[in-house]
Amino acid sequence: MSEKTKMSEECSRRQFFTHISITLGSIAAVMVGIPIVGSIIAPIVNKPKPIWRPVGELKGFTVGDIVKVSFIDSSPLPWAGVTAETAAWLHRQGQEEFTAFSVNCAHLGCPVRWVAGAKLFMCPCHGGVYYEDGSVAAGPPPRGLYKYPVRVHNGQVEILTSPIPITTV
Amino acid sequence: MESLKRAWLWFDDRTGLGSALGPIIKHPVPPNSASWFYVFGSATLFAFILQVATGVTLAFMYVPSAGEAYQSLQYITDQTTFGRIVRGMHNWGASAMILLIGVHMVRVYMTASYKFPREMHWISGVVLWALTVIMAFSGQVIRWDQTAVWSTIVASEQAGRIPFIGTWVADFLIGGETIGGATLSRMFAYHVFIVPALLFLFIGLHLYLVIRNGISEFPKAGKVVDPKTYRKEYEDLVKKKGIPFWPDAAWRDMVFGFIVITTILLIALIIGPPSLGPPPNPSNLDALPVPDWYFVFYFAFLALMPPAMETYLMVFGPLLVGALLFFLPFISNKGERSPLRRPWAVAIVALTIASVSGLWAIGITSPWSPHFDAKPLTVQIIGADSGPIYRGGMDFNEKGCLYCHTISGHGGLRGPDLTYIGDRLSADELTWRIMNGGLNMPGFGGTLTNNELSDLVIFLKSRTKKNH
Numbered sequence: 001m002s003e004k005t006k007m008s009e010e011c012s013r014r015q016f017f018t019h020i021s022i023t024l025g026s027i028a029a030v031m032v033g034i035p036i037v038g039s040i041i042a043p044i045v046n047k048p049k050p051i052w053r054p055v056g057e058l059k060g061f062t063v064g065d066i067v068k069v070s071f072i073d074s075s076p077l078p079w080a081g082v083t084a085e086t087a088a089w090l091h092r093q094g095q096e097e098f099t100a101f102s103v104n105c106a107h108l109g110c111p112v113r114w115v116a117g118a119k120l121f122m123c124p125c126h127g128g129v130y131y132e133d134g135s136v137a138a139g140p141p142p143r144g145l146y147k148y149p150v151r152v153h154n155g156q157v158e159i160l161t162s163p164i165p166i167t168t169v
Numbered sequence: 170m171e172s173l174k175r176a177w178l179w180f181d182d183r184t185g186l187g188s189a190l191g192p193i194i195k196h197p198v199p200p201n202s203a204s205w206f207y208v209f210g211s212a213t214l215f216a217f218i219l220q221v222a223t224g225v226t227l228a229f230m231y232v233p234s235a236g237e238a239y240q241s242l243q244y245i246t247d248q249t250t251f252g253r254i255v256r257g258m259h260n261w262g263a264s265a266m267i268l269l270i271g272v273h274m275v276r277v278y279m280t281a282s283y284k285f286p287r288e289m290h291w292i293s294g295v296v297l298w299a300l301t302v303i304m305a306f307s308g309q310v311i312r313w314d315q316t317a318v319w320s321t322i323v324a325s326e327q328a329g330r331i332p333f334i335g336t337w338v339a340d341f342l343i344g345g346e347t348i349g350g351a352t353l354s355r356m357f358a359y360h361v362f363i364v365p366a367l368l369f370l371f372i373g374l375h376l377y378l379v380i381r382n383g384i385s386e387f388p389k390a391g392k393v394v395d396p397k398t399y400r401k402e403y404e405d406l407v408k409k410k411g412i413p414f415w416p417d418a419a420w421r422d423m424v425f426g427f428i429v430i431t432t433i434l435l436i437a438l439i440i441g442p443p444s445l446g447p448p449p450n451p452s453n454l455d456a457l458p459v460p461d462w463y464f465v466f467y468f469a470f471l472a473l474m475p476p477a478m479e480t481y482l483m484v485f486g487p488l489l490v491g492a493l494l495f496f497l498p499f500i501s502n503k504g505e506r507s508p509l510r511r512p513w514a515v516a517i518v519a520l521t522i523a524s525v526s527g528l529w530a531i532g533i534t535s536p537w538s539p540h541f542d543a544k545p546l547t548v549q550i551i552g553a554d555s556g557p558i559y560r561g562g563m564d565f566n567e568k569g570c571l572y573c574h575t576i577s578g579h580g581g582l583r584g585p586d587l588t589y590i591g592d593r594l595s596a597d598e599l600t601w602r603i604m605n606g607g608l609n610m611p612g613f614g615g616t617l618t619n620n621e622l623s624d625l626v627i628f629l630k631s632r633t634k635k636n637h
Contacts, residue, residue: 043351044340048345048346073349075345076350077349079235079236079237080236080349081236081237082449083235083318083352083449083451084350085452086347086451087454104326107326108326110323111454112454113454115539115572117569118569118572118611118613120616122539122541122572123538124456124458124541125319125458125538126468126471127538127583129611131615137606137611137612138610139609140472140474140479161347162346163346164325164343164346164348166329166335167330169330169331169332
């Protein structure tokens with residue numbers, strides 16, 4: 001066997017070993033990577049089903065008033081503790097007519113407060129202000145307050161659990 | 170003593186560690202790099218080591234559960250031996266690390282140490298800086314109190330502005346569509362596993378590069394970097410005039426590092442850890458979320474940027490800053506290094522420091538926020554205890570005017586000070602402004618009754634220098 005053919009055979013043997021090593025490593029990484037990456041990004045795909053949560057009896061709300069109501073989000077984990085709680089600003093406008101505003105400012109999600117004397121929602125973070133109907137009165141919010149679905153059911157006022165509203169482009 | 174030495178010789182013979190590491194820590198460095206300007210990188214590293222040590226200690230006591238983390242933090246702070254000091258050191262160590270990595274970065278930029286052949290030093294440093302910022306933010310989030318919860322929401326809202334994939338990124342960050350049991354576990358994993366692993370990796374690379382390419386010599390005006398000749402010149406310099414890094418140059422790092430670590434400990438002892446806010450209950454809306462001091466300038470930026478451009482500024486602003494920093498060595502990697510010959514570099518640093526400080530100063534008072542805790546006007550300030558002036562003053566307290574306007578030192582800063590408004594505007598002008606709002610003031614036309622409005626106008630007209 002000449003020196004040259006020996007070299008090329010060595011090279012092809014080496015190439016084979018290189019390829020098989022890298023291929024096997026990559027296959028192993030992809031195989032274990034699917035469940036690993038999959039479980040980390042699962043919350044993007046798995047959405048909890050919204051649930052109607054009772055927030056109080058119909059007769060407990062005065063027509064014209066805006067009050068804070070608290071309820072449990074749609075899929076509380078056993079160890080969530082107080083973080084499972086969420087809130088909405090509930091406005092009773094008529095006999096069975098309600099509006100439920102998200103408590104998250106449409107600017108960057110801070111908790112807006114209802115200032116009854118001024119009849120305004122005010123955000124403590126970056127100065128967003130909204131009128132009674134949720135429309136922007138001042139400050140940086142690009143849109144009015146988000147609203148949650150609300151209904152009266154068997155004498156109870158119920159709010160449909162919803163995601164934290166994310167203002168997108 | 171003799172037996173200890175023998176044991177070391179045996180150990181070194183079998184492991185070779187002494188002969189492998191000795192030359193590295195004693196490698197020759199340019200004599201003028203042994204300077205007090207060159208101590209900030211090592212000080213950042215010392216602060217990082219302290220963060221690892223105190224962080225691991227906190228992990229012995231902290232419970233990363235959304236429902237229990239808050240109680241475990243109370244327990245660490247109030248009931249454990251030294252837990253309060255460890256939490257304090259971890260908090261102030263984070264502040265120190267943010268501060269020191271910033272100073273180190275400014276120093277490297279000012280002396281243009283990022284130029285050939287140290288481009289990758291700078292790039293790995295930019296990655297380390299970004300990772301440090303992520304650590305600082307995720308750290309204050311897993312201090313799982315009310316502010317942490319709202320900070321998490323604010324962060325995911327910002328992520329939500331990313332075009333097309335915004336909602337996905339937001340859901341990924343908080344582990345779903347709402348704050349809940351999944352959120353803290355994820356934040357904990359980012360803060361304790363993912364980002365620290367990346368930090369170790371990039372610190373390793375950063376230090377390896379310092380050994381490979383050498384510490385940059387202190388720049389001299391007129392001495393330019395030429396990629397063709399630089400390496401040869403540098404080798405000649407350290408061969409002829411170089412001094413061993415340990416201990417000739419390193420003693421300064423040790424002295425400054427000692428001061429840094431001692432300062433962190435002292436602050437932890439005297440001031441202690443930041444007090445916990447109310448529990449992390451997202452339905453408690455009585456919140457005034459403000460980030461830790463090093464993010465206050467960004468908080469101000471978020472409040473002050475023009476709303477029409479904010480999506481672009483929020484998403485592309487940080488990206489642009491990151492990209493500029495990242496690609497800096499490719500914009501200029503040769504030529505002058507001395508700040509005396511790089512006026513633009515000095516101007517950029519000065520401008521950056523000035524704008525960040527300005528945003529900071531204004532962020533601390535945050536005049537754009539209504540002051541919900543403003544002290545109401547007293548009868549003395551109002552100057553009447555009955556009649557329209559009194560009723561108008563009370564309306565000023567109750568209708569929300571006070572949160573944004575100051576009168577005689579009481580009230581918010583959002584709108585103009587109205588202490589002497591009676592001298593500036595007529596009754597008609599006042600009525601018009603209250604009814605219609607304008608310039609970021611809501612209109613109160615639909616809120617006030619006619620009587621309330623006329624009382625308020627009479628009260629405001631009485632705010633004059635003469636009456637005062």
